[in-house]
Amino acid sequence: xxxxxxxxxxxxxxxxxAAAAALTAPAKARLWLAxxxxxxxxxxGAAAGVAALAGQSWSAWLPGxxxxxxxxxxxDPLSGAFVVVTGTVAVCAxxxxxxxxxxxxxxxxxxxxxxxxVASMLLVPAAASxxxxxxxxxxxxxxxxxxxxxxxxxNTSVRRAGLWYAVMTHLGLVAILVGLVAFAAGAGGESFxxxxxxxxxxxxxxxxxxxxxxxxxxxxxxVPLHVWLPRxxxxxxxxxxxxxxxxxxxxxxxxxxxxxxxLLHGGPAWWWLLVLAAGAVSALYGILQAAVSSDLxxxxxxxxxxxxxxxxxxxxxxxxxxxxxxxxxxxxxxxxALLHVVNHAAFKTTLFLSAGSVLYATGVRDLDALGxxxxxxxxxxxxxxxxxxxxxxxxxxxxxxxxxxLLQSLIHAVPGxxxxxxxxxxxxxxxIALSAGLAVATFVKAFGVGFLARPRSAxxxxxxxxxxxxxxxxALAVACCVALAVAPTVVVPALGRAxxxxxxxxxxxxxxxxxxxxxVSGVVSPLLIAxxxxxxxxxxxxxxxxxxxxxxxxxxxxxxxxxxxMSARMEYTATSFxxxxxxxxDNVLAPESDVDVTPMKESAYLVERVRFxxxxxxxxxxxxxxxxxxAAAAVGRRARVLATGSVHRYLGYGFWALAGALVVLVVLx
Amino acid sequence: MVxxxxxxxxxxxxxxxxxxxxxGVMRQVRAxxxxxxGPGIGQPxxxxxxxxxxxxxxxxxxxxxxxxxxxxxxxxxLVVAAVVxxxxxxxxxxxxxxxFAVTALLALGSVALALGALDTGTAFGGMGxxxxxAVLALVEPTILVSVFALSIRVGSTSLGQIVTATVEDPxxxxxxxxxLAAVALAIVTIAETGRIPVxxxxxxxxxxxxxxxxVLEYAGPDLALVEWASAMRLSIFLGLLSSLFFPVGIAxxxxxxxxxxxxxxxxxxxVAILGVLLAAxxxxxAKLRLFRVPELLAGSFLLALLAVAAxxxxx
Numbered sequence: 001x002x003x004x005x006x007x008x009x010x011x012x013x014x015x016x017x018a019a020a021a022a023l024t025a026p027a028k029a030r031l032w033l034a035x036x037x038x039x040x041x042x043x044x045g046a047a048a049g050v051a052a053l054a055g056q057s058w059s060a061w062l063p064g065x066x067x068x069x070x071x072x073x074x075x076d077p078l079s080g081a082f083v084v085v086t087g088t089v090a091v092c093a094x095x096x097x098x099x100x101x102x103x104x105x106x107x108x109x110x111x112x113x114x115x116x117x118v119a120s121m122l123l124v125p126a127a128a129s130x131x132x133x134x135x136x137x138x139x140x141x142x143x144x145x146x147x148x149x150x151x152x153x154x155n156t157s158v159r160r161a162g163l164w165y166a167v168m169t170h171l172g173l174v175a176i177l178v179g180l181v182a183f184a185a186g187a188g189g190e191s192f193x194x195x196x197x198x199x200x201x202x203x204x205x206x207x208x209x210x211x212x213x214x215x216x217x218x219x220x221x222x223v224p225l226h227v228w229l230p231r232x233x234x235x236x237x238x239x240x241x242x243x244x245x246x247x248x249x250x251x252x253x254x255x256x257x258x259x260x261x262x263l264l265h266g267g268p269a270w271w272w273l274l275v276l277a278a279g280a281v282s283a284l285y286g287i288l289q290a291a292v293s294s295d296l297x298x299x300x301x302x303x304x305x306x307x308x309x310x311x312x313x314x315x316x317x318x319x320x321x322x323x324x325x326x327x328x329x330x331x332x333x334x335x336x337a338l339l340h341v342v343n344h345a346a347f348k349t350t351l352f353l354s355a356g357s358v359l360y361a362t363g364v365r366d367l368d369a370l371g372x373x374x375x376x377x378x379x380x381x382x383x384x385x386x387x388x389x390x391x392x393x394x395x396x397x398x399x400x401x402x403x404x405x406l407l408q409s410l411i412h413a414v415p416g417x418x419x420x421x422x423x424x425x426x427x428x429x430x431x432i433a434l435s436a437g438l439a440v441a442t443f444v445k446a447f448g449v450g451f452l453a454r455p456r457s458a459x460x461x462x463x464x465x466x467x468x469x470x471x472x473x474x475a476l477a478v479a480c481c482v483a484l485a486v487a488p489t490v491v492v493p494a495l496g497r498a499x500x501x502x503x504x505x506x507x508x509x510x511x512x513x514x515x516x517x518x519x520v521s522g523v524v525s526p527l528l529i530a531x532x533x534x535x536x537x538x539x540x541x542x543x544x545x546x547x548x549x550x551x552x553x554x555x556x557x558x559x560x561x562x563x564x565x566m567s568a569r570m571e572y573t574a575t576s577f578x579x580x581x582x583x584x585x586d587n588v589l590a591p592e593s594d595v596d597v598t599p600m601k602e603s604a605y606l607v608e609r610v611r612f613x614x615x616x617x618x619x620x621x622x623x624x625x626x627x628x629x630x631a632a633a634a635v636g637r638r639a640r641v642l643a644t645g646s647v648h649r650y651l652g653y654g655f656w657a658l659a660g661a662l663v664v665l666v667v668l669x
Numbered sequence: 670m671v672x673x674x675x676x677x678x679x680x681x682x683x684x685x686x687x688x689x690x691x692x693g694v695m696r697q698v699r700a701x702x703x704x705x706x707g708p709g710i711g712q713p714x715x716x717x718x719x720x721x722x723x724x725x726x727x728x729x730x731x732x733x734x735x736x737x738x739x740x741x742x743x744x745x746x747l748v749v750a751a752v753v754x755x756x757x758x759x760x761x762x763x764x765x766x767x768x769f770a771v772t773a774l775l776a777l778g779s780v781a782l783a784l785g786a787l788d789t790g791t792a793f794g795g796m797g798x799x800x801x802x803a804v805l806a807l808v809e810p811t812i813l814v815s816v817f818a819l820s821i822r823v824g825s826t827s828l829g830q831i832v833t834a835t836v837e838d839p840x841x842x843x844x845x846x847x848x849l850a851a852v853a854l855a856i857v858t859i860a861e862t863g864r865i866p867v868x869x870x871x872x873x874x875x876x877x878x879x880x881x882x883x884v885l886e887y888a889g890p891d892l893a894l895v896e897w898a899s900a901m902r903l904s905i906f907l908g909l910l911s912s913l914f915f916p917v918g919i920a921x922x923x924x925x926x927x928x929x930x931x932x933x934x935x936x937x938x939x940v941a942i943l944g945v946l947l948a949a950x951x952x953x954x955a956k957l958r959l960f961r962v963p964e965l966l967a968g969s970f971l972l973a974l975l976a977v978a979a980x981x982x983x984x
Contacts, residue, residue, distance in 0.1 A: 291806075371790070374732045394777045395770060404769055411817050411826065415981055426977040429817050430810040430970065437809030440776060441802035444783050448798060453790030454730055514764045521825035523764040529774070532751070532765065537744035540894065544721075544740075548890035553727040558791050559885060565729075572787070572795020580803035584963045 004058040004075050007048035008126065011087065014041030015119035022111035034111045035098035038118055042090030045083055045122045052080025053494045059128060066131060072191050074128035078262070081338055081498040082125040082254045085345045086247040088480060090118045096353045096473030097239040099466060100360055105237055110150050117143035117243065124251050125258075130180045130190040137176065140251065141169040144244055148236040161231040168218055168228035176215035176255070183208045183263070195263045205264055209271055212259045220252025220308040221301075223282040224620045230289070233301035234365065238356020239473075241297060245304045245352055246345040253311045253341055257334070261319060261502040272319030273424060279312025280428050283435040285588075285620070291442045292582045292589060292616045294574040296355050296365045299446055300348065303391060306435055307344040307399075311337045313428060314406050317413070320424075322503065324417045328519035329409050331499055335508040336405035338495045339488070343390070343398040346484055349477040350387030354380050357470050358450070361463040367446065367574035372455030376463040381451045383474045388443040390481045393436045396530035398485040401515070403436060404524055405492075412520045441581060449574045456568050486527045488515055575614070582616065591616045676757025676920050676929045683933055684750040684908070687940075688900035689713035691907075694941055695948035702952045713900065720893035728886050731788050738785025739887065739894035745778035746901040754832045755908040756932045757920040763829040768816045771828065771909075772809075775861065775902065779805055782895070786883035797882030800959065804860055804867065804879065807966040811857050811973045818850040818976035819913065828912075836916045846980035849972045851914045856969035858906040863899070864947060866957040867965070877956055904940055907947070911939040 001009070018037030025033045052058070052075040063070035075083065097105075097114070105111075120143055123136035149162040184190040186208075187198030200208070218225035229249075233241045256275065260267065286305030293299040314337025322330035357380045358373065359365050374381045390397035410429050413421045455461040465471075484491055489512055496508040507518045514525035560566045582591055593614040600606040642653075693710035700707030728735070752766045766774065783801050786794035820826045822841060823834045835842060842848075860867040863880040872878050884895050912919060918935030920928045957965060 374734070374788070392780065394773050394780060395766075400770075400773055407769060407813065408826070411820055412824070414817075414821055414977070422978070422981040426814055426817055426974055430814050430974065433810040433813035434806065436813075437776075437806030440780060440809075441806045444780055444787070444798065444802050448734075448784050448787030449795075452732070452734055452784065452788040516764075521823075521827065521830065522767065523827060524767055524770050525765045528762075528765045529748070529770060532748045532762075533744055533774075536747040536751075537740050539747065540740050540743045544890055544894065548721040548893070549724060551724040553725045556726045556728055556888075558728050558730065558789055559793070560791075566791060568790070570792050571790045572792060572799060577787075577795060577799040577802075580799055580959070581806065583960060584803065584807070 002056055002058055004048050004051045004056045004080075005060065007044050007051060008058065008073075008075060008083075008122070011041045011044035011048060011122060012119055014038070014044055015115040015122075018115035019112040022115070023108050027106060030108070030111055031098050031101055031106055034115065035094045038094035038097075038115045039091045041115060041118055042087045042094060045087030045090065045118075047087070048075065049080040049082070049084030049087055053077050053084065053497055055497060066135070069129060069131055069190055071132045072129035073123070073126045073132065074192070075126055076501050077498040078254075078257065078501040079125040081342070081495055082250055083122055085250060085342055086118070086121045086125075089243055089247040089345055089349050089477075090121075092349050092353060092473045092477040092480075093239040093242045094118075094473070095476065096242070096356065096470050097237075099470035099473075100237065100239050100356050103360070104154075105150060110147065113143050113146045114240070117147055117240075121243070121247050121251065125254050128192045130184045130195070134173070134177055134180065137251075138173060140248065141173060144240070144248060145169065147240040148232050148244075150237050150240070151235070155235070158235045161228075161235040165228045165232040168225065172215040172218035172225070174215075175211045175218075179208045179211035179215065179259075182211070183259075192263060196265075202268075205267060206271070209260055209264060209267060213256060213275065216252040216255035216259070217278060217312075218252070219255070220249050220312065221282070221286075221305040222252070222278050222308060222312060223285045223305065224624055226282065226286070226305045227618065227621045227625055229305055230298050230301040230618065233304065234295055234297035238297070238352055238359055241300070242349045242352035242356070245301065246348040249304055249308055250341050250345065253308060253315060253337070256312070256315055257337075257502065261315075261322075261334070266319055266322050269320050269323040269420065272316045272323060273420065274316070276313055276316025276320060276424065276428060279309045279314075279316055280431040282306065282309030283313065284309075284431050284438075287435045287438040287442060288581075288585055288588060289616070289618060291438050291445070292578045292591070294367045294578070296358065296367055296370070296446060296450055297352070299367075299442065300351050300355060303439070303442065304344075304348060306439065307340065307348070310403065310406065310432065310435070311340050311344070313337075313432065314340060314409070317406075317409055317428070318503075320421075321409070321413055321417060324421065326413065326416050327503055328506065329412055329416075331496075331503045331506045331508055332405065332412075332517060332520070333409035334499045334502060335492060335495055336402055336409055338498055339405060339492060340399070340402035342491065342495070343402045343481075343484055346398060346477060346480040347387045347390035350383060350474055350481060351391060353470070353474040353477060354384040354387060357466040357474065358384075358463075360466050360470065362459045364457060364459045367450045369457035370450045370455070370460045371453050371568070371571065372460055373451045373463055376455075377465045379465060379471050380474070383471070383478050384451060385447055386478045386481060388447040390485065392440045392443045394440065395526060396485055396533060398481050398488075401485065401488045401524075401526050403432065407432065408517060408520070408522045412522075438581070445574055445577045449572065449577055453571055454568045456571060456573065486530055488526055489513065588619070589616050590619050672920065672924055672926055672929050673757055673759040673761050675926065676932065677751055677760040677762060679929065679933050680756040680936070681747065681750045683756070683936060684901050684904050685747070687937060688904040689717060689897065691904050691940060691944050692900045695944045698945050698948040699952055702949060713896070717893045717897060720896070721890050723889035725890050726888040728789060730790055731886070734784045735788040735886070736891075738781040739891045739898070741781035742778040743894045743898040743901070745774045745781070746898045746905065749774050749905055750901060752828075753905060753909055754828050754912055754919065755905075755936050757924070757929060758829045758833045758836070759920070759922045760829065763827065767826040768820070768828050768831070769813065769826055772812050772816070775905075776805060776809070778898065778902070782883050786886075789886045791886065793882045793885045797879055797885070800879040801883055804962065804966070807963055808857050808860050811853050811966065811970045814970065814973035814977060815850045815853045815857070818846050818973060818980050821846070821977070821980045832912050832916050832919060833921060835913070836919060836921055839917070842914050844980070845983055846976045847914065849976035849979060851910070853969045853973040853976060854910060854913070856965065856972075858910060859947075860962070860966060862903045862906055865951040866954050867962050869956045872956075877959065903944075907940045907943040908936060911936070911943060915939065
């Protein structure tokens with residue numbers, strides 16, 4: 001076994017160790033033991049992924065492990081990229097979790113399921129046959145469902161979220177199962193190597209692609225299959241949210257790349273235009289919902305939909321450009337998509353873990369009740385600020401680099417990709433730009449309202465800084481963000497090897513300090529931009545020192561129109577901050593508001609109480625899913641007529657069903 | 670290379686020193702057209718001097734975001750002033766940032782100010798920040814799609830290459846794509862720099878103000894930095910418009926020291942003319958209602974989209 005294999009097996013063993021420790025260790029040592037073992041598992045996994053990205057590949061066939069075909073595992077650079085992400089996120093989340101789980105989450109089962117979840121996410125990209133992949137996928141779904149339901153006693157909304165998640169994730173599994181089984185049946189074998197060699201008729205290929213796409217898109221939170229995501233992510237414990245949002249959803253993107261681009265070798269341009277359109281719509285819809293959301297974790301969940309949408313734009317553009325015969329740009333687009341996966345994982349881990357710290361310290365995740373954490377939780381505030389800067393895709397953050405690469409690949413596609421490209425690319429650029437602009441507004445709101453100014457509730461006023469171990473986990477994620485932001489010239493060529501699995505033989509970028517695109521013209525230097533910003537801010541500071549008076553700062557009252565000190569109730573809230581955007585996008589968001597006026601008994605003209613209630617429901621859930629659920633419920637009610645409770649009747653159903661099946665078999669065979 | 674570095678240094682100095690004068694010119698033009706005498710074009714500099722001499726203020730309940738915002742907004746403006754080709758196209762910093770990065774850097778300055786405003790916890794601060802962010806979000810698509818339209822001709826988003834290509838073939842600007850992109854970018858400039866009809870720099874009425882609401886709590890040297898930075902942003906936008914669509918006189922590769930010096934004068938002239946035109950236009954216009962602004966910006970986005978379409982279908 002080579003280095004990659006050793007590290008990967010070590011990582012899985014650490015997961016098993018963590019689960020065993022969680023089940024057997026006494027309550028006092030449990031959190032530290034399980035947490036550190038999971039972190040070690042993540043570290044080994046990340047190292048295995050790095051080694052795989054460096055070019056070493058590993059594969060294993062364990063015939064005894066599963067019946068029939070056995071389990072097949074393989075790590076190539078593409079799997080490696082996703083294993084690195086999962087591993088690193090697991091390290092940060094596990095360390096943060098040691099502190100976060102102290103209140104009520106230190107139970108045996110919860111602590112044992114978490115490493116299983118990590119192991120399943122390491123196995124999904126490493127799976128190299130249909131049965132192994134599906135088993136790992138289902139393990140990931142079930143273990144994450146158990147983790148989402150961890151706090152179900154505390155809140156009924158957790159149960160609802162769990163139900164939504166269970167149904168959506170299993171419908172997704174069914175779609176993937178149908179697609180991959182049809183693929184394997186057509187290919188005459190179920191290992192990925194055999195699938196790669198298979199020559200399927202185009203119609204079957206299309207069916208395989210579309211069914212698996214539906215399953216993978218629902219895992220990635222792509223509109224309109226995203227509905228579970230903004231429910232499950234807020235309700236899960238925060239470090240689990242980080243794992244789900246930064247690592248699990250990536251598996252959707254991995255699936256599309258692996259099945260669509262690798263196993264099916266691309267396909268007609270319209271497949272990929274579909275992916276691109278779904279991605280662009282998700283990006284816009286997700287960030288629009290995030291912009292008007294006032295629940296911090298729900299906001300982050302919708303932002304995941306946005307970012308995975310951007311990844312899908314990259315993947316779709318890669319497939320489209322490969323189909324139209326511009327491999328240089330296809331390589332670039334896929335590299336941009338993978339880089340965005342990595343960047344999103346880094347900043348979303350930061351954001352979810354710091355949101356978890358806020359929840360731990362205040363018990364509140366409603367932005368309208370937060371604020372004033374700047375002085376009370378200075379380190380968490382600084383860490384969240386770093387994450388928010390990265391999430392806004394502004395320099396010197398890391399997401400800026402991946403969005404820049406994505407935009408470059410789209411821009412250079414005109415005029416080479418014909419009329420289809422000339423129509424879609426500008427629209428895609430416009431949608432990405434609008435989502436980037438809205439992301440800026442969203443994260444200014446999340447940080448500015450949630451952390452700055454004065455506390456808006458007593459809970460926020462009593463907040464204290466969280467234990468160092470939680471800060472440590474978050475700080476590790478921030479360190480990853482910083483590294484990705486200043487050293488894309490190291491990261492992108494490494495990801496280029498992952499891209500080469502699909503589009504072989506091309507470099508993506510060159511240059512040490514500046515990112516220079518290979519094949520097309522485009523240069524940017526994130527490192528030098530960061531340095532230039534630092535230098536010029538220093539210069540301004542010196543200038544002010546020299547030119548301005550040297551008197552000490554004098555404390556003064558804020559401008560309060562002379563009416564006395566302002567209370568926290570006069571501050572802008574998240575809802576009021578988002579109001580202009582909500583008004584602009586009124587037609588898309590369809591916000592609802594209720595005004596309930598209770599008059600006094602004495603006279604209808606004297607008002608005793610006015611109740612105003614405004615909310616922005618998820619319109620897709622409202623318009624698409626509610627009718628479906630209602631229809632299913634109606635069918636169920638009708639079907640009650642069939643179930644009268646009579647055993648004879650049920651035996652009769654069994655007999656007629658069997659007879660019917662036999663008749664069908666006789667006629668068709 | 671030496672002349673490139675010289676040109677970059679000169680353009681930073683020109684923007685840093687000249688931008689308050691540009692604001693002075695624009696105010697003077699408005700004053701004269703409105704029948705007032707006006708304070709003279711040196712007034713913004715005199716204001717800055719006065720503000721710098723006042724004692725700095727720490728408003729109650731504000732923290733590091735409030736203090737850092739003026740530094741960051743001035744810092745981003747200086748970085749942008751160094752990387753855009755205003756005086757020379759062969760700047761040694763040209764590879765650092767392209768048009769996307771420049772847009773993002775300017776947005777970073779706005780974000781810093783918005784966070785500073787939210788940090789005060791006053792209703793005015795929140796109001797200004799919220800409006801500024803809404804405008805910024807809606808302006809972004811127009812900017813990027815216009816950049817797209819401009820980059821098609823050259824095959825690159827590098828500012829140096831776009832301007833060089835226009836210098837070599839000035840008539841390429843008179844294509845439908847360029848004209849549409851120019852109009853779209855002009856509207857964006859007005860929105861981003863907070864001029865009429867999007868925002869009114871001279872108003873302090875809470876119903877309408879955007880930028881002024883954000884900076885209401887600043888005083889003394891902090892306010893001086895904010896004012897200076899917003900003047901620099903205005904001159905950078907106008908300079909960029911003139912470089913992209915009318916790059917006459919800009920120093921290209923192989924230009925001597927004299928050409929670079931001349932180029933500074935030409936830049937000052939071009940930006941002054943654009944400023945006078947903008948100020949004169951403002952006299953004849955009223956501010957739009959806040960919720961009509963998105964319509965204006967949607968219109969500019971449409972123009973940018975048409976610009977891309979034109980560059981493909983009419984090329």
